[in-house]
Structures are given as C-alpha cells and as structure tokens.
Amino acid sequence: MRFRLNFSNTIEYVEVVFPPAASVSLPANAILQCGFGNHLASTCTMTGNTVRINKPKEIVLTTSNYYEVFITTKCGASPGITFGAAGFFTATINFSNSGIATTETSNLDFTIYPSS
Numbered sequence: 104m105r106f107r108l109n110f111s112n113t114i115e116y117v118e119v120v121f122p123p124a125a126s127v128s129l130p131a132n133a134i135l136q137c138g139f140g141n142h143l144a145s146t147c148t149m150t151g152n153t154v155r156i157n158k159p160k161e162i163v164l165t166t167s168n169y170y171e172v173f174i175t176t177k178c179g180a181s182p183g184i185t186f187g188a189a190g191f192f193t194a195t196i197n198f199s200n201s202g203i204a205t206t207e208t209s210n211l212d213f214t215i216y217p218s219s
Contacts, residue, residue, distance in 0.1 A: 104173065105172065105173045107170065107171050108169065108196065110166050115200060116157045118153055118155050118197040119153065119174065119211065120152060120197065121152040122192050122194065125187070126188045127152050127185070127186055129149045129184055135149055135174065135175070135177070135183075135184075138173055139164060139172055140171055142161060143159060145157045145159060147174070149184070189216055194210070195211075
C-alpha cells in the first residue's frame, strides 16, 4: 500500500486505522516494512486493525514536503496484510506530534477487489 501525505507539524508517527468492515489482518509469520519515501521507518507494527509507522531515525520529516508513505512486508514475504472483505473503504490516518496525542487526522479511501 502506498499513499502520499504532507504534515502541518513535524511528526513522530503516523497511524493507519483500517475500518473493521475490511477485516484486515497480518499473518503470524509476516514482518511489516514501512517508510517515508526512500527512508525506512524506525519501527512499523500492526495491532488489531491499526498500523503504526514511526518516523525514520536518519531524517526529520519536514512540513514543506510530501512523502510517499509505504506499507509492505519485509523481503517480499507473501502474504502481507490481508483483507477479508472486498469493497470500497475509508481508513483513518492519525498523525502524532512530539509524543502528544493525535493532533491531525485525514482519510484514505481505498478499494479491495475480490480475488478471482
């Protein structure tokens, strides 16, 4: 999954909260790999229907840039995040600034197509 974001504050992490209706899960043996542009996140975890992407250690995510945020699995492991339902969904994107509770939110519309 890839999407573009920009921020009005310097951020500590981004959370992608998938709607319960999408029935999202991560297989036990899959390892998430996430990042911003060409920079890997310091950590990337999934708890329930939420993926948390922590800022990279080597750069500061500045407010003047757009970043392509990505969520994938390490070493191309398959399967990665799975969706138990097909359809049109909206995920919530939460941004945290310097450890303070969420200061910004946004929506991410996405479609899951049925497997053939």
